[in-house]
Amino acid sequence: xxxxxxxxxxxxHPSSSPSAETAHTFQVDLRGxxxxxxxxxxxxxxxxxxxxxxxxVDAITARQAAEPGCxxxxxxxxxxxxxxxxxxxxxxxxxxxxFLATIGRSSKRTADGRFDGAGLDAARGEFIGQFxxxxxxxxxxxxxxxxxxxxxxxxxxxxxEWRGHSDGRYTLRTLPASAAPEPGTTVTLIPRADxxxxxRPDQVVALxxxxxxxxxxxxxxxxxxxxxxxxxxxxPWERSHASPLARREAMTAYCRGLFDFTPxxxxxxxxxxxxxxxxxxxxxxxxxxxxxxxxxxxxxxxLLTDQAPELLPDWAFFVRCVVxxxxxxxxxxxxxxxxxxxxxxxxxxxxxxxxxWLTGLAASDPALLHRFIDTHHLAxxxxxxxxxxxxxxxxxWLPFETTDGNVTLEEFARGHATILVSRSVEEFxxxxxxxxxxxxGVVNGGYTYDRDLVHRLPELRPGTAVTDLDPATVTAHLDAxxxxxxxxxxxxxxxxxxxxxxxxxxxxLRDFQPVTAPALLLDNREARHERTRSTLSAExxxxxxxxxxxxxxxxxxxxxxxxxxNPLVRQALTVTERGLAVTTTEALYGQxxxxxxxxxxxxxxxxxxRAFIGLLTHAMHHNGxxxxxxxxxxxxxxxx
Numbered sequence: 001x002x003x004x005x006x007x008x009x010x011x012x013h014p015s016s017s018p019s020a021e022t023a024h025t026f027q028v029d030l031r032g033x034x035x036x037x038x039x040x041x042x043x044x045x046x047x048x049x050x051x052x053x054x055x056x057v058d059a060i061t062a063r064q065a066a067e068p069g070c071x072x073x074x075x076x077x078x079x080x081x082x083x084x085x086x087x088x089x090x091x092x093x094x095x096x097x098x099f100l101a102t103i104g105r106s107s108k109r110t111a112d113g114r115f116d117g118a119g120l121d122a123a124r125g126e127f128i129g130q131f132x133x134x135x136x137x138x139x140x141x142x143x144x145x146x147x148x149x150x151x152x153x154x155x156x157x158x159x160x161e162w163r164g165h166s167d168g169r170y171t172l173r174t175l176p177a178s179a180a181p182e183p184g185t186t187v188t189l190i191p192r193a194d195x196x197x198x199x200r201p202d203q204v205v206a207l208x209x210x211x212x213x214x215x216x217x218x219x220x221x222x223x224x225x226x227x228x229x230x231x232x233x234x235x236p237w238e239r240s241h242a243s244p245l246a247r248r249e250a251m252t253a254y255c256r257g258l259f260d261f262t263p264x265x266x267x268x269x270x271x272x273x274x275x276x277x278x279x280x281x282x283x284x285x286x287x288x289x290x291x292x293x294x295x296x297x298x299x300x301x302x303l304l305t306d307q308a309p310e311l312l313p314d315w316a317f318f319v320r321c322v323v324x325x326x327x328x329x330x331x332x333x334x335x336x337x338x339x340x341x342x343x344x345x346x347x348x349x350x351x352x353x354x355x356x357w358l359t360g361l362a363a364s365d366p367a368l369l370h371r372f373i374d375t376h377h378l379a380x381x382x383x384x385x386x387x388x389x390x391x392x393x394x395x396x397w398l399p400f401e402t403t404d405g406n407v408t409l410e411e412f413a414r415g416h417a418t419i420l421v422s423r424s425v426e427e428f429x430x431x432x433x434x435x436x437x438x439x440x441g442v443v444n445g446g447y448t449y450d451r452d453l454v455h456r457l458p459e460l461r462p463g464t465a466v467t468d469l470d471p472a473t474v475t476a477h478l479d480a481x482x483x484x485x486x487x488x489x490x491x492x493x494x495x496x497x498x499x500x501x502x503x504x505x506x507x508x509l510r511d512f513q514p515v516t517a518p519a520l521l522l523d524n525r526e527a528r529h530e531r532t533r534s535t536l537s538a539e540x541x542x543x544x545x546x547x548x549x550x551x552x553x554x555x556x557x558x559x560x561x562x563x564x565x566n567p568l569v570r571q572a573l574t575v576t577e578r579g580l581a582v583t584t585t586e587a588l589y590g591q592x593x594x595x596x597x598x599x600x601x602x603x604x605x606x607x608x609x610r611a612f613i614g615l616l617t618h619a620m621h622h623n624g625x626x627x628x629x630x631x632x633x634x635x636x637x638x639x640x
Contacts, residue, residue, distance in 0.1 A: 045198050049076075050211040050334070051137040052084040052187055053219065054302055059088020059185055060217055063152050070152070072217040076208055078201040079224040083188040090183045091149040096162045096172055100135065100147060135187075139166045141198050142189035148175075152183030205229050214324055215301040232301075235324065237268060237277050255281045258296075259320060264372060267357045269323060274346050278323030280354060286375050287317060289382070289448075295321040297337060299328065305335050310343065313351050315383045318376040321350075355383065355390065362393045373397045381449040391453070392460055400454070401428070401444040403436040409443075409457055413464045416441025420469040421454045426598040427523070431474045434520055437513035438477040442469055475522060478510040481564045485509075489573040496560075496585040503603075505558045505589070509573075511565050518566040521592035523558040560589055583614035 056074045063070050071087040091099070138145050143166045150159040159180035164170040180186075191199040198207075205221050209231040212219045221229045236254045241247035251266040263281035270277050283293070292314065294307035301324060311321060328346060329338035337343055358380070361369035373380055377398060384391040384398070396410045404412055413419060418441065422428035425446030435442045445451030445468075458464050486493075489509060496507045505521075512520070562569050572588065575581045590608040593600060600608070 045140045045195050046207050047335070048137045048141050048189075048198065049084075049204065049207045050302065051135065052076075053208070053212050053215070054334075055135070055187070056084055056086035056088060056185070057215060057217060057300070057302065059086050059090070062089040063087070063183075066153060074212075074215075074217055074219045076204060076219070076221045078199070078204045078221065081188050081190055082199045082204065083186055085184065085186040087182065087184045089153070090151040090185055091147070091160060092151050092154070092157055093160050093172065093174060095151075096147070096149075096160055100162050100164070100170075135164075138187070138189055141191055141195040142166075143192050144190045146188040147185060148180055148188070149185040150177060150180040150183050205231065211303045212301070213303070214298045235278075235322075237270075237279055251279050251281075254279075254322075258322065264375065265357075265368060267319065267354060269321065269350060269353055271346065271349050271353075274328075274342070274349065275326030276323055276328075276346060277325075278321060280319040280321045280350075282372065282376075283318050283320060284375070286378075289314070289317050289378060292317050293320040295323070297328065298322075298324040299330060299334075300324070300326055304328075304330050304337070308337055310337055310339065311347060311350065312354070313347060315379055316351060316354055318379045319354060355387070358383075359390055359393050369394075370397060373399075378448060381453055385449055385452050385456075388459075391456065395457075395460060398453070400450060401447070403432050403440065403442045409454065410461070412441060412443065413457065413461055417463075418465040418467065419443055419454065419457065420467060420473065421445040421451055422469045423451065426596055427469060429598075430521055430523060430596045431469065433514060433517055434478070434512055435474055438474070440474070440477065445469075475510075475559070475561070478512040478561060481509050481511055485564060492573045492575055492581055492585075495578060495581040496562075499582050499585045500560055500589055503589070503607075505560050507560045507562065507585070509562050509564050512561070512563055513565070515563070515565045515567075517595075518563055518568050519588045519592040520561040520563070521558065521589075521596050522561060523596070560592055562588065579614075580618055583611055583618065586611035587615055 053074065060070075060072045060074070064072065066089070073087050075085045077083045077085070135145065145164045147162040147164075148159060149162075151157045156177070158177055159175040160172065161175055161179070162170060162172050189199070197203060201221075201223050205223075208219060208221050212232050214235050215232045217232075218230070219232045221231055223229070236247070236250040239247075239250065241250060248266060251268075252263060255261065255263050255266070259281065261281075261284060264284045265282045267280040267282065268278075269280055287293070292309035293312075294305075294309060295311045296306045297304045297308045297311060311323070312319065325346070327342055329340060329342065330336070331338050358369075358372075361372065373394065380390075380394055381398060384394055396408055398408060399406045400409055400412065402412050404415065409419075420435070420440060420442045422431070422442060422445050425444060428442060428444040428446055432442060432444075443450070443454050445454060455466050457466055486509060493507060493509060500507050562572075564570065564573075569588070572581075572584045575584055586607050590604070590611050593604055593608070
């Protein structure tokens with residue numbers, strides 16, 4: 001890291017010349033840079049330990065490239081100070097000046113971005129850190145850092161001690177080789193009081209396990225009383241197992257320990273071309289498609305992030321992955337994946353692997369496929385929309401809401417030569433009881449992906465006709481009443497049409513099943529749009545009202561169909577008193593609205609309340625009970 005002051009050099013032009021230039025170097029405010037790292041680049045001060053582990057791993061990697069079979073261990077000691085010791089390549093005095101005292105300079109690359117280091121060609125692609133700012137992260141939790149190091153490739157070289165401070169000062173001295181008996185490096189931090197929580201022994205163990213659980217070198221944490229804790233282990237996908245069943249059990253146990261759930265199934269992931277291995281766990285419970293799982297991504301064993309939704313496509317929200325890779329690029333903060341062509345290719349390859357697992361279940365484990373679809377049918381439908389092969393495989397298993405209940409399309413198509421598809425849940429619920437009684441086959445197409453999938457059925461099942469539901473189709477299956485009955489009800493129907501006409505709705509009288517349904521509200525999207533336009537036009541004035549008025553269409557209005565077979569409706573048709581006829585009509589309309597299960601507007605809610613109060617008042621007067629007087633009811637001493 002550079003000191004806060006910097007030198008300047010003169011240009012070749014004389015200073016007295018009007019065109020004279022003076023070259024300067026940038027000055028670095030180290031405290032400001034540390035604040036930038038801690039508050040903007042890194043998500044938490046805890047990354048300091050990740051950076052120390054990363055440097056230690058890279059130092060060991062460099063030594064192993066030049067000295068295969070050398071010792072490979074990392075030891076973290078906690079107490080009043082915190083230190084990390086590695087058996088890596090070590091640093092010389094020149095290395096310290098070049099790398100530790102220069103911000104942004106990494107021993108893994110040269111100034112033009114290429115990796116540096118004599119004899120380390122084989123290791124260049126294996127380094128984890130490449131940005132040259134890792135050690136600065138330690139100043140987030142400490143005001144002083146000491147680095148004691150000795151080169152492994154020069155037994156006679158002295159040890160060097162570098163001591164840096166958060167204000168930009170540093171000192172360097174050489175020590176006898178005995179000061180560092182073994183080659184390698186020890187970094188020691190003196191924790192700062194305001195961030196001491198991150199260097200507590202128990203916190204250090206948790207952080208070391210969090211970041212380094214899959215590192216390939218032994219990582220041990222030594223406590224203040226000398227107790228040791230091994231924090232890393234070989235991942236289950238790299239262990240040899242006695243049988244496939246034992247391997248699956250090991251994968252499942254790893255999931256329970258890491259994510260605290262037992263997966264529905266495990267999918268091994270192995271992409272040699274991308275240097276990626278790991279496992280995808282199928283979630284045992286349904287989740288929202290908008291709730292994308294956070295996947296754990298390790299880079300050469302070091303945890304990069306445990307929140308990487310970009311690793312898989314959106315439709316794969318039913319799995320949670322743990323992977324270790326050598327090819328994916330991290331961002332500068334090393335807490336997210338860099339979006340590039342490699343990540344896109346890995347995402348596509350992982351998607352293919354998950355899709356192959358799903359299609360293979362139909363042949364290998366139908367019972368598991370059934371459980372999976374019961375839990376994650378929405379994800380399967382999302383994928384099947386664009387995958388003909390998958391759609392053919394899973395179609396017999398996918399459930400749909402229909403007038404015959406929740407059944408598969410295969411089963412539903414066997415009973416209906418023509419399948420009608422509603423455009424919305426509201427539309428389906430309006431007509432479902434009547435359509436079922438009339439023998440019409442209607443599928444609820446209002447749910448995500450369902451309408452698209454139903455329309456693809458003829459491709460997979462020739463001879464099946466699929467068409468969108470038209471309310472007129474339902475109306476055609478309703479029987480007209482006898483002319484004499486229509487004539488007797490003319491007075492009531494006239495009042496009803498006047499009353500409901502205010503809501504852009506017609507009133508008709510028909511005979512239909514089931515008898516228990518007093519009224520049916522037949523509506524469609526065009527009619528709803530016209531009502532919305534009419535309402536906005538009435539509430540507007542000036543130019544906006546004129547514009548909305550010009551958009552008026554001749555779309556058929558919604559229909560309130562009264563069931564002449566229903567006893568309640570037959571009795572209502574005999575009402576001659578206008579006030580009671582209006583209230584009765586509003587009550588029937590309100591009930592039909594409720595049966596459609598769509599959200600009520602403010603005016604419709606007011607209509608329901610008005611109809612209820614009107615019927616209640618009429619019933620009380622009919623029984624000879626006077627309506628309560630508000631003033632009397634609120635008199636002192638009056639109990640409710």
